[in-house]
Amino acid sequence: MQIGMIGLGRMGSGLVRRLLRNGHDCVIHDTQDLAMANLKAEGANTAKSLQDMVLQMSLPRAIWLMLPAGRVDEVLATLVPLLTMGDIIIDGGNSYYRDDIRRSAELHAKGLHYLDVGTSGGVAGLERGYCLMIGGKANIVEHMRPIFSALAPGVATAARTPDRVLQMLAVSDAEQGFLHCGDHGAGHFVKMIHNGIEYGMMAAYSEGLNILRHANIGKLEVKPEHDAETTPLRNPEFYQYDMNLPDIAEVWRRGSVINSWLLDLTASALLKDPDLNAYGGQVSDSGEGRWTLLAGIEEAVPMNVLSAALFERFASRGRGDFSNRLLSAMRSEFGGHLEKPSASAPESKK
């Protein structure tokens, strides 16, 4: 099947490669020539412009956008006038699902079809396959099935859920690794929640491993400060462990209740750099975590874990600094407490 791909970053390039390996015909475009040249060598047809892409493709065209969420509308503004009724646009990036609802209506008015496809897999997706969460009309999803099948991991990449076997259920799309989640926006809605969960899981591992890292605090604080500002550690004998974090992450990978792909990556990162000195700890967030909270707030459901995970990232980037200074200012006002110099912190990066 023929597909156009606009945007050849880490994700877009991976998608194209996986499609090429499965025998699909890819017409590709990116503003970076190098990204195109590499994929051309692997069999893709390159397009110098959106117009060039459109001219190379047969009807009905299916064009997949793999762009930063903030750039989709401007690319559509150029692309849409070039298209023909019945063509299909797929947004595989991390767009806000509300934009999908709006765009699908705008495109529908022009006779164009639209699918929103939340795509998970990261740089490993080329080999592992991509998990695809799809929103839009069922007949268009059906039309694109060969592409989704090729991108998805396939049922063999994990053991079937036992009751599916017991009930002798046929293998479903979900078990292949792609799912038509509902009408326009449903794909990105599910992907948004997926990422919200991802933030929570990442924070769970990070907080837990941070406690393990500080399990030697009873050794370090040999002379705890006995002043009104700080309570001494009451039982230093209980915090005498120098934990080997790379080995601990590794041992959890097999047989434990908490093994996961994120844990595999954690073990990999800690093996390479046990103190993680290569990182400063300014953790980005790319939008889905925020949108997850916006949805949950409007639905009025509690989300203490998902919100905490996002706010830790905000705080890591210094966005709570004024709040912290105000706490110190209040302490000064009511108790005459002076701030302690931060240099005393024994936990700082080594």
Place this chain on the structure above:
Amino acid sequence: MQIGMIGLGRMGSGLVRRLLRNGHDCVIHDTQDLAMANLKAEGANTAKSLQDMVLQMSLPRAIWLMLPAGRVDEVLATLVPLLTMGDIIIDGGNSYYRDDIRRSAELHAKGLHYLDVGTSGGVAGLERGYCLMIGGKANIVEHMRPIFSALAPGVATAARTPDRVLQMLAVSDAEQGFLHCGDHGAGHFVKMIHNGIEYGMMAAYSEGLNILRHANIGKLEVKPEHDAETTPLRNPEFYQYDMNLPDIAEVWRRGSVINSWLLDLTASALLKDPDLNAYGGQVSDSGEGRWTLLAGIEEAVPMNVLSAALFERFASRGRGDFSNRLLSAMRSEFGGHLEKPSASAPESKK
């Protein structure tokens, strides 16, 4: 190798079976005759009493306790006088690591060895293998290696971490699925944090799926109440999705960033009972989550996610009810707000 096993609940029975399958000699005891009878048929030697167990075993004995944390000390009070210098006691349950530190010293004074072994795997451990986190002296860990090797999943149950292959590292114990974490208590310390992380991950999935479940709120609230007590949903058109949770959990199992064994179990549970009507939502906690927080507080490290996960369980059991009533009481005092009847909640169990 010969091992004694006291406690044949879900976990203890699984350990014995896996050891028997690997050719080890198991002397077992439990107060429940049925548990013993089943395992006897599979090749275990049963002991009617602790004394009987001790008499059946050759020196140095290695006896594994697989008991609720609250029962370990009383069993030790009976068992220890029956033992001989050089015997080894292994606590494989979910004991508090501080008890390990105390017990190991008490037993050392009597010439007995002690290992604490945090054991993860649940009812699936018999087939998947158990992840073992071990604290104690290195020579005793070495002595018990055949047992740990048999219980652990083995390196083949997951792909090796890439850099271990690239660096041509020999397969380590951690890769087999067991790890000597440090001195007495280190095993249960690591297991404690493991469970703290587990709580966080479980909460991340649960909160996220709860948001998906309520993604149809725009349909339900067709007549939002326009009163001073409740803000109407501003954009019901954005919450029109009836999400298929069993399929969504299933699709995430392959290729996504959030796949994990807990997700496998979630998909299984949702397939069997999509509305989870079999459950009331009174979530237990068995101690490790609390101890994780106690450790983190003494170490003075932030744990917003892990604490939120634990507190959600407390609240699920009604332990915040007085706090909530006080909030309503304050609202009544300052604003004359009356409580709304709970029956209006559209999200309650169907």
Place this chain on the structure above:
Amino acid sequence: MQIGMIGLGRMGSGLVRRLLRNGHDCVIHDTQDLAMANLKAEGANTAKSLQDMVLQMSLPRAIWLMLPAGRVDEVLATLVPLLTMGDIIIDGGNSYYRDDIRRSAELHAKGLHYLDVGTSGGVAGLERGYCLMIGGKANIVEHMRPIFSALAPGVATAARTPDRVLQMLAVSDAEQGFLHCGDHGAGHFVKMIHNGIEYGMMAAYSEGLNILRHANIGKLEVKPEHDAETTPLRNPEFYQYDMNLPDIAEVWRRGSVINSWLLDLTASALLKDPDLNAYGGQVSDSGEGRWTLLAGIEEAVPMNVLSAALFERFASRGRGDFSNRLLSAMRSEFGGHLEKPSASAPESKK
């Protein structure tokens, strides 16, 4: 000065009374005749309809809306066509500040002025005065100064901030209890954050008093369950206190760091009903707490306390029930754990 008041609920009636006591001329309207009759007896001029109100007033009219946020637009739809260029509309309710921005533009196009006035004070405002947070154009705020002055508490109701005295600063509007916060929407933005903070403070008191209430848990759990599901309380001797919550709230009212008006109300509520049996603990939220979080998320600032306070309210209304059931389902899957009956909870309402 003459003012029209639409909406005579708890807040609207209080505003009118305070204005009447200060000699202002109030033309009032409400769909409830009783509310009008009471105020008529105290000197207000009643209007049977919005048209009647408009006819009774001299130009430029100043009409204050004190309505649920969800009803403002429909009232404006009727009112606006009756008005004359130069008239002033004041929204004193808990509107979303984004609606202020929109409405002010719409009204401006018709030659009408608009102020948004966040109004705090509750049922006590009649006596204590109202704290007014105002958004809009400076000249309109200036025009309305007599009304704001009358409603606000006045500088004498609290000691002046020391540095204002030391620097011999003139008494500012803020010290009177009203403040022009900025352009359209700024008043409700500040009020929104005010309410977000209020949620956080209320939760802080409630959580703390809940811990005190359970300080007798060492007495109650005389036979802690020794099973794998529950960790026994390790030191019951430390939880033997039957705390007198009404007295504790009272003692904090004088001299402590945490005294506040909310604490005054807490002491009052606990004195009347120490077990708070009159309340079920279904805590409402009226919108500002949610909007506070939406703003903070878009600003990317951490808000762990404010979000936790809101989510506790959501959970109190059962909106996390599915999430909790899923946690129990996962526990059943991996560990074969059965849910405990909720009846065992010793902390439930007496």
Place this chain on the structure above:
Amino acid sequence: MQIGMIGLGRMGSGLVRRLLRNGHDCVIHDTQDLAMANLKAEGANTAKSLQDMVLQMSLPRAIWLMLPAGRVDEVLATLVPLLTMGDIIIDGGNSYYRDDIRRSAELHAKGLHYLDVGTSGGVAGLERGYCLMIGGKANIVEHMRPIFSALAPGVATAARTPDRVLQMLAVSDAEQGFLHCGDHGAGHFVKMIHNGIEYGMMAAYSEGLNILRHANIGKLEVKPEHDAETTPLRNPEFYQYDMNLPDIAEVWRRGSVINSWLLDLTASALLKDPDLNAYGGQVSDSGEGRWTLLAGIEEAVPMNVLSAALFERFASRGRGDFSNRLLSAMRSEFGGHLEKPSASAPESKK
């Protein structure tokens, strides 16, 4: 009445001054001569040593310790041997209530009485009076009543709770500002929770004001980055406010639902230094917040707000840095995401 005071820091000196002003006889000791000299000039009797203090006092002695929690035991080791049966020791500092339980038993065995007195008021206590939360035996509390009465603010410092007037209740100790909370440890238990609540309230104000501070983010981010790492602000027009925080804190002081003494201090701090440049934002915690959580965890009650307030302080001191670096490391592993330089943060201290 005669009282000995050991420890003349900010709090101890204030207590002595207030007692002197009320005509009590104070024998004082501190290792800092200057602290003693100042109070001698105001009428206190100085003691060069604990022995000297004991010799100057008549039986039964009442000696108040106002020391950092970590120093109480060492001072008691010196003091106790000098005392006579029937003497009274009062710990007015921020001791852990479990130490009170232990100490009271140890002192009881020697015929000495013990009271634990949680003391709130800070540097303002000299003028406002101190809020006293007392644990111990009722007859000893009764004996010390003149001292507690003198230190406490007195009923006139706040309006009586309405129902106390309506029911014509006699003025209670709690209304004077001191309270016998229960047996040994109860005073510090209540003070501990008081401080836990204080942390929560402080965080509520700080987080809320931080949102207000960033309400101009729509102006600052004129060129939002359009890349895969960051979601652009969708509606910059809603974040155009330059909020005047000193005025906002001031306006809330009168008539609002959130006025409090902490707000008075906040208004004072912001007036002096609106950007709080004098502070670095490394917020200390002195123990009670941690102990509050330990108690709540053992009681199994939810404390999302109180815990979040404490963890914000831990994070402000860099204790979550490793956790944050691990988050960045995971993002690099699965998505190839590079950390952004922190310099891009527009919110950093000006």
